[in-house]
Amino acid sequence: MDFSLSTEQREIRELALKFARNEMTPHSQEFDEKGIFPTDIFKKAWELGLINTCIPAEYGGAGFSSLDSVIIGESLAYGCMGMNTSFMANDLALLPIVIGGSDEQKKKFLTPFTEEFRIASFCLTEPGNGSDAGGIKTTIKDGGDHWIVNGEKMWITNAGHANLFVVYGTIDPALKHKGISAVVVDPKTAGIELGKKEDKMGHRSSDTRGVRFNNVKVPKENMLGKPGDGWAIAMSTLDHSRPLVASSALGGAQRALDLSIQYSKERVQFGVPISKHQAVQFMIAEMGMKIEASRLLVHKAAWMCDQGLKNTEIASYAKAFASDSCMQITTDAVQIYGGYGYSKEYPVEKLMRDAKLIQIYEGTSQIQRLVMARELLK
Amino acid sequence: MNIFVCVKQVPDTETKITPTSDGSFIETASIKWIMNPYDEYAVEQALLIKTANPAANVTVVRVGSVKDTEALRTAMAMGADDASLVEATDNLDSYSIAKALKGAIEKTGKTPDMILAGKQAIDDDCLQVPQILAQMFNLPSVSVIVGFEMNGNTVKVKREVEGGALEVYELSTPVVLACNKGLNTPRYASLPGIMKAKKKPLAQHSLADVGVSDADRRVKYSGFKLPPEKPAGKKFDATDAAKQKEVVSQVVGLLRTEAKVI
Numbered sequence: 314m315d316f317s318l319s320t321e322q323r324e325i326r327e328l329a330l331k332f333a334r335n336e337m338t339p340h341s342q343e344f345d346e347k348g349i350f351p352t353d354i355f356k357k358a359w360e361l362g363l364i365n366t367c368i369p370a371e372y373g374g375a376g377f378s379s380l381d382s383v384i385i386g387e388s389l390a391y392g393c394m395g396m397n398t399s400f401m402a403n404d405l406a407l408l409p410i411v412i413g414g415s416d417e418q419k420k421k422f423l424t425p426f427t428e429e430f431r432i433a434s435f436c437l438t439e440p441g442n443g444s445d446a447g448g449i450k451t452t453i454k455d456g457g458d459h460w461i462v463n464g465e466k467m468w469i470t471n472a473g474h475a476n477l478f479v480v481y482g483t484i485d486p487a488l489k490h491k492g493i494s495a496v497v498v499d500p501k502t503a504g505i506e507l508g509k510k511e512d513k514m515g516h517r518s519s520d521t522r523g524v525r526f527n528n529v530k531v532p533k534e535n536m537l538g539k540p541g542d543g544w545a546i547a548m549s550t551l552d553h554s555r556p557l558v559a560s561s562a563l564g565g566a567q568r569a570l571d572l573s574i575q576y577s578k579e580r581v582q583f584g585v586p587i588s589k590h591q592a593v594q595f596m597i598a599e600m601g602m603k604i605e606a607s608r609l610l611v612h613k614a615a616w617m618c619d620q621g622l623k624n625t626e627i628a629s630y631a632k633a634f635a636s637d638s639c640m641q642i643t644t645d646a647v648q649i650y651g652g653y654g655y656s657k658e659y660p661v662e663k664l665m666r667d668a669k670l671i672q673i674y675e676g677t678s679q680i681q682r683l684v685m686a687r688e689l690l691k
Numbered sequence: 692m693n694i695f696v697c698v699k700q701v702p703d704t705e706t707k708i709t710p711t712s713d714g715s716f717i718e719t720a721s722i723k724w725i726m727n728p729y730d731e732y733a734v735e736q737a738l739l740i741k742t743a744n745p746a747a748n749v750t751v752v753r754v755g756s757v758k759d760t761e762a763l764r765t766a767m768a769m770g771a772d773d774a775s776l777v778e779a780t781d782n783l784d785s786y787s788i789a790k791a792l793k794g795a796i797e798k799t800g801k802t803p804d805m806i807l808a809g810k811q812a813i814d815d816d817c818l819q820v821p822q823i824l825a826q827m828f829n830l831p832s833v834s835v836i837v838g839f840e841m842n843g844n845t846v847k848v849k850r851e852v853e854g855g856a857l858e859v860y861e862l863s864t865p866v867v868l869a870c871n872k873g874l875n876t877p878r879y880a881s882l883p884g885i886m887k888a889k890k891k892p893l894a895q896h897s898l899a900d901v902g903v904s905d906a907d908r909r910v911k912y913s914g915f916k917l918p919p920e921k922p923a924g925k926k927f928d929a930t931d932a933a934k935q936k937e938v939v940s941q942v943v944g945l946l947r948t949e950a951k952v953i
Contacts, residue, residue, distance in 0.1 A: 315738065320887065321885060324761075324764065324765075324768065325885060327928070328768075328879060328880055328882065329887065361881045361882060362882030362883055375882055467810070
C-alpha cells in the first residue's frame, strides 16, 4: 500500500494551490459579498488546465485520473469554495457526456471545451424534485426529426453563463426511472428562459438560477445513449462527481484549519496565545483528525474510480463525511475566532456559510446515508 | 541564442526556521522548498526573450541538494528547455556557488549569450552570486533590473537605485543580469507544462565534476541561531495634561540613553 502522491501530482497540487492563494482568495470575500461571477479567474484557471479535468486525452483533455481531479478540486476549493462550485459544475455537466456519449458526441461536445473557454451546466434538479431525482417532471417528447423539451429546472449552477446544458427529462413519467433520458442542449435555443440569479447564503459568486424549457427543440443526435438511459448515466456521473464534491469540502476544511492554527497562535487571552488553552487545542486536534480521515476517503473513492471499481458506497462515505466534517470544522473555526469570527471582516464566517451547501448539493448528507445503507444491507 | 537562468531553491516563505541542535545549519528535513521568488522574474524574462527569438534555448542551472528538484522542474514546466543540477549541500558560500554555476554552464558546451538570475536569494540574502559569476566569466553585469529591452545584440536595462530613481544601461551581449520584482509578471507553470517537463533533460553533476572543492570556500558559517526575541515595548501614560511635560522628557531621555537613537 502506498499513500504517497506522484511527483506530478505534488506539482499539480502546488500549482493549483498557488493559483488558489494568488488568484482566488484575494477576491473571494468581495465576490461573495457582491455576488460577482468569477469569469476572469475561471478563464485563467482554464488556461492553466485546471478546469474540465474529466475530459479524456483523446478528446483534447489532459487525461487526468479521478485522483488528479480531486487533488485539483481540493486545492481550488482552498482558494474559494464558492468559485470552485462554478468550476466544478463544468465537470459535473461534461461527465454525463464522457460516461454516456458516443464517440461522435464526445468530439462534438467535449473537444470545444478544450479549445476555448466555455461554461457548462448540469440540469437535473427541479422545483419539486431534489433528492427524489427519479420523479423528474420535465418531459422529452419525440417531435419527429427532433426532441421537444418542456419543464422547469431549479438550482442550476452556471446557468446564466453556460454555453452548454445537459438536461435530464422523462420520455414518459409512468416509466419512472426507466423513462429518464439526457440530452445536450444549446442554451441559446428558442424557448429557454432563465430565472433570476438566486440570492444564496453562501457560494454567492457562483451563478445559480432556475431554467424553464418551453417547447425547446433539440436535435435527435443530442441524446446521450438511448431514451431511458438517463438514470444509469446520472447515477454513474454521481459515482464520479461525489469524490470531487467531497474534495471541495476538504479544501474548505483545510483552509479553516490553517486559519484557526494561525489565529489561535496570535490571539492572546489570559496572558497566553489561545492555542495554549486545551479547549482550543481539542478543537484543532478534532479538525486535523477529520480532515485526514476525509482526505483518505476522498482519495480512496477517486482511486476506485480510476481502478474501474464500483465506488458507490465509498463515494457516499467520502461525500457525507467530508461535507459534515467541513461544516463542523468551519463552525469550530468561527468559535475559535470568537466575536471576530462572526464578522465579515474575517474569513471564517464565509467558510461556515459555504460549508453548508456541500452538505446539501450532489445528494444531501441524508441521501448519502440512504445510499450507504442500501449498499450495506443489500 | 543560449540563455542560462540561475535558480536557487529556498525554504517556502511560510517556513518556520529552526537551527540544527549543533547550530551548524538550519533543519532542512521538514522544509517545503520553492523557487527563489526573484529567480522567477529571471525565468520569466528568459521565456519572454525566447518568445521573441524562438530559436533561443533556455537552460536553468541550480546548485544544491538533490532530494527535491522542485525549482528546476517548475522552471521547465514554465517553459525552459533543459536543466542542469550540481549536487551540493545547501549551505555553500556565494563564491563556491558561482564557481559551480560557471562549471555547470561550461559543461553544457554552449557559450552563454545571456545569464539571468534573481537579484538575491530570500534565504541568506547574500546578493553576490550574479556579480561573482559575471566576474568569473569576465562579462558586463547589471543588478536590480526592473526594465529590459533587447535589440539584436544590444540590451537596454533599467536599474532601480535609491530614492526610486532609475539608471538606464546599454550593454552588448553576452551579459549577466540580476532581476528584481517589477521586471515582469512570472507565469504559472500550466498543467500541460508540468506533464511536458517530465520529458525534458536534466543533467546532473557533482561539485568535483564542475571543478569545485572545499578549498574554494571563502566564507565558512560559524553558527546559526535565531535572533533574540524582541522585548515588549514600553507604554507611557500622558493622558494627564499636567504630567505631559515630565513624560515627554522621560521618553526623550530613554531614547537617548537606552535606545540610543537620538
